Amino acid sequence: MKLLTVALFLAAVVFGGAESPAGQSSSSRAIGPVTAAVRIDVFSDYECPACKQLHEQTLKRVKEEYALKGKLRLVHHDFPLPQHKHARRAAALAAAADRLGKFDAVSDALFRQQETWSKNGSVDEVVDSVLTPDERKRIDEIAADPAIAASIERDIQLGQRMKVSSTPTMIVTHNGKPNPVVGVVSYPVFSRFLNSQLGAAQ
Amino acid sequence: MTSQRIALALRLLLGAVFIYAAYTKLRQSWLLFALSIDSYQLLPEWAVFALARTLPWLEAALGILLIAGVWLRYLSIAAAGILGLFFTVMVVSYFRGAGVDCGCFGVGEPLSLKTLARDGVLLAAAAALVAVARRR
Numbered sequence: 001m002k003l004l005t006v007a008l009f010l011a012a013v014v015f016g017g018a019e020s021p022a023g024q025s026s027s028s029r030a031i032g033p034v035t036a037a038v039r040i041d042v043f044s045d046y047e048c049p050a051c052k053q054l055h056e057q058t059l060k061r062v063k064e065e066y067a068l069k070g071k072l073r074l075v076h077h078d079f080p081l082p083q084h085k086h087a088r089r090a091a092a093l094a095a096a097a098d099r100l101g102k103f104d105a106v107s108d109a110l111f112r113q114q115e116t117w118s119k120n121g122s123v124d125e126v127v128d129s130v131l132t133p134d135e136r137k138r139i140d141e142i143a144a145d146p147a148i149a150a151s152i153e154r155d156i157q158l159g160q161r162m163k164v165s166s167t168p169t170m171i172v173t174h175n176g177k178p179n180p181v182v183g184v185v186s187y188p189v190f191s192r193f194l195n196s197q198l199g200a201a202q
Numbered sequence: 203m204t205s206q207r208i209a210l211a212l213r214l215l216l217g218a219v220f221i222y223a224a225y226t227k228l229r230q231s232w233l234l235f236a237l238s239i240d241s242y243q244l245l246p247e248w249a250v251f252a253l254a255r256t257l258p259w260l261e262a263a264l265g266i267l268l269i270a271g272v273w274l275r276y277l278s279i280a281a282a283g284i285l286g287l288f289f290t291v292m293v294v295s296y297f298r299g300a301g302v303d304c305g306c307f308g309v310g311e312p313l314s315l316k317t318l319a320r321d322g323v324l325l326a327a328a329a330a331l332v333a334v335a336r337r338r
Contacts, residue, residue, distance in 0.1 A: 050301030166312035168301055179234055180310030183241035183301035189250055190240075193233040 028103035029095075031063060032073035038174050038197045039073040043159045045167040046091060047084035047118045050184050052111040054168045058187045065191070071198060076107075077155040079167050086123050091152050093127045096142035097135075105130045172197065205334050212331040213268045216281055219324060220265030226308035227258035238305025242295050260284075278335045282328035289321045 042059065044051040059074070067074035078095065080087035090110050097106035109130045110123070117123045128136050142148065162171055162178065170181040174197045181190075227235045236254035239245065245253065264284070267277050288306075295302045295313055302313040311317065 048301070049299070054301070163310070166301060166314075169310075169312075179230075180303075181234075181237050182303035182310055182312050184243060185237045185240045186243075186247070188247050189233075189236055192251075193231070193237055196231060196233050 027098050028101070029076040029098055030073065031075075032067040033070050034073060036071065036073040038071070038172065038194065039075065041075045041077055041158075041162075041171040041173070043077045043079040043155070043162075043164045043167060043169045043171075045079055045081050045084055045087045046094065046107075046110045047087035047114065048081065048167045049114070051168045052114050053184045055107075055111045058185060058190055061187045062190065062194070066194060066198075072194065077159060078152045079156055079159045079164060079169075080152065081167060084118070086118060086121050088152065089123050090117070090127075092143045092148050093123060093139060095148045095151055096139050096145075097127065097131070099142050100131070100135050100138065102131060102135065205337055209274065209331060209334045210271075212327055212334065213271060213274065213278075216324065216328055216331065217265045217268035220261045220268065220281070222265075223307055224258045224262035224265060227305075228262070230308065232258075234309045235305060238303040238309050241301065241303045241305075242291060243300060243302075244291065244295075274331075274335045278328065278331040282325065282332050285321065285325040285328050289318070289325050292318055292321055 040062070042054075044055065063074055066072045078091035080091050094103060094106050094110060097103050106127050109126055110117070113126045117126050124140075127139065131139060159169070163180070164171075166182060168183065172179045172181055172193075181193075232254050235258065236250050239253055240247075240250045261284075264277065264281060267273065268281065292302075292304070292313055296315075296318060303309055304311045304313050304317045306317060306321070
């Protein structure tokens with residue numbers, strides 16, 4: 001059963017275009033070499049407070065210290081929960097921003113101002129605040145592209161196949177073995193775990 | 203006679219659960235269990251690592267001794283104490299709304315009403331064992 005789950009996960013990642021909307025290869029949603037021995041798949045919801053905490057306290061440093069240095073591959077997946085009414089719109093805008101090369105800026109802004117837009121629904125305003133006037137005109141059009149909604153749906157389905165039931169959940173895969181890491185973990189503890197995985201990979 | 207049978211059933215149940223809980227943690231990297239403990243966001247880094255290294259062995263020892271039936275009066279109190287501590291921490295974390303990995307039987311199980319109910323049942327079983335063991 002476990003082998004089947006791993007096989008399904010790998011197949012979905014390879015063939016399902018799970019890394020970026022519409023299968024873009026220059027996406028900021030996936031950082032680090034495709035051939036990296038360690039891969040982290042992050043299933044996140046922009047409206048979830050724990051996801052904000054993980055993003056700001058841990059994942060930013062993981063990105064800088066590991067993914068950008070080519071030590072591992074870090075992949076963002078949208079997993080908007082049904083109880084969060086603005087989360088899907090936020091995910092769509094972030095995915096659209098990725099096509100404009102603004103994924104990081106929009107993603108950071110969405111988490112930074114989460115408390116505001118999750119209450120009053122001002123997702124679009126928050127996103128617009130980090131875009132140029134020209135980008136603001138284009139982002140709505142891109143977000144309305146059915147490929148964006150399809151990519152979010154693919155991420156959700158991938159998460160469900162991997163038994164993701166809450167956010168944030170990270171699946172750390174090493175040697176084809178996925179290890180689920182649920183909830184908010186601090187950078188010092190997570191980096192020690194990653195180092196052990198990377199050490200074993202060398 | 204009846205209380206002896208109840209005590210036997212309870213200590214076998216709790217002993218098996220503790221041994222299984224230890225097994226699920228010891229068969230994987232201790233750092234994965236450290237991540238589960240860390241997700242509760244209650245302990246400093248050094249305590250997270252210390253607990254991740256020692257707790258599974260403590261659970262294994264407790265499970266074996268419960269099944270062996272030695273020092274039952276004291277071990278039943280220890281089991282109830284540990285489960286009571288787990289239950290308190292889980293309830294607090296659940297209602298705080300933090301994203302937490304239960305860490306009860308390996309990794310990857312989010313804290314939920316199901317995990318709380320399961321721990322509650324085990325705590326009740328341990329409390330019953332304390333009561334039965336005191337009467338023996």
